[in-house]
Amino acid sequence: MDGYSPPEREDVTQWAPLQGPPCTETNFTPDPHTVPKSNWNRATAKVFVETFLAADDPTFQGFSRSEIESGFFKRVKSWQYRVKNPLTEEEKQEKRRKERKRTLYQRRLRSTMVHPEARRHSEMVKAYGASGMSTDESEHETTGTGAASYNVKSKFWRHPEAEPCFTILDALHRNTRFRPGGSKKIIRKRGGQERIRVVSANPKQSNSEPVLGLPSHLYHPRLDGSAVAAQPSEDRYDFHNTTGIINIATNNTGRLNTLRHFR
Incomplete structure (x- = not known):
């Protein structure tokens, strides 16, 4: 509140x-x-x-x-x-972290539902849930847009191809929020200041516990499936997106103050 x-x-x-x-x-x-x-x-x-x-x-x-x-x-x-019963500062930080993960989950799920070609990923996003979303931490920097920059902390247990897929879904979300209007103006839908999540070459590892009981193809291939109660799955999940979805996503590279095509 x-x-x-x-x-x-x-x-x-x-x-x-x-x-x-x-x-x-x-x-x-x-x-x-x-x-x-x-x-x-x-x-x-x-x-x-x-x-x-x-x-x-x-x-x-x-x-x-x-x-x-x-x-x-x-x-x-x-x-x-x-x-x-006010929260302690540590509890407030933990609450904000969980809220960011819930928001991230809702945004990614929304992207799969808005774009028909990405809809097949909705069950995968639901399976990971909010707990399976990557955490981030503020570096108290700006990216030239006036927005704070947040470094992503990777999930050691999650399939490595999930992050690139989620990056595409995040870009789709930005395209739904920053639509071109008349006279080359950006129409920004309601909501808070967009968060810029940065994936570094050597991201920090999240120390949060893995989500248990997922299909084995959603975990990192090197992870011991018995340790996370993985459900057996012979199929390999295809985290890739169609060319059409990638084209839409790459039209918004994160430069939120730049006019981008939306369809």
Whole structure:
């Protein structure tokens, strides 16, 4: 809830359901001081559900209103606990790291669903899950775009061909966010500042535990499959992408302030 400002106590106590929604999509104000299902928070839940359902995002499809609302109340309950029990700095860093991995997972899955030629990779991305995404760490540098640079920490256990495939999916994501508009202007879709993830020639190794129980073809060939409870698989997974997908991806090299073709 970075940048969040709680509602004024007077606004909460004087508000009544007949007055309409107590907040908007752009000024979203759940109340941390009342129970998760207070009248105020129930009303903010309705705003959240409508915003969620209206999102033009294939990864959000398939959820019912009750499922979205239930997820919202669970999140509010967890958030209220954290308001009363602040995290240590180390816990905050770990939380941010996990959030980055979840975001990365959602972006890559979205890329496979938006582009038909990349759709076959969706099950592979789902198998790795958020835990199987590579971590990164800030070098407190810029890349000439005003965005911070983050060095990728490689997964020793993951198949080495997965990273190049994910790099393509990341480029597809950038193309969906930075579309050319009229008069050679970039139309940037809503969202935070784009993260520039840099893969060095000798990346640091992540010390996180491997995801267990994946098909054997998703692990590094030199990894002992019994150590990760790998599921036997005779087939070799094809991490490659079609020429069409590669052409779309290479149109956006990460220079976010440059006009790029999108189709």
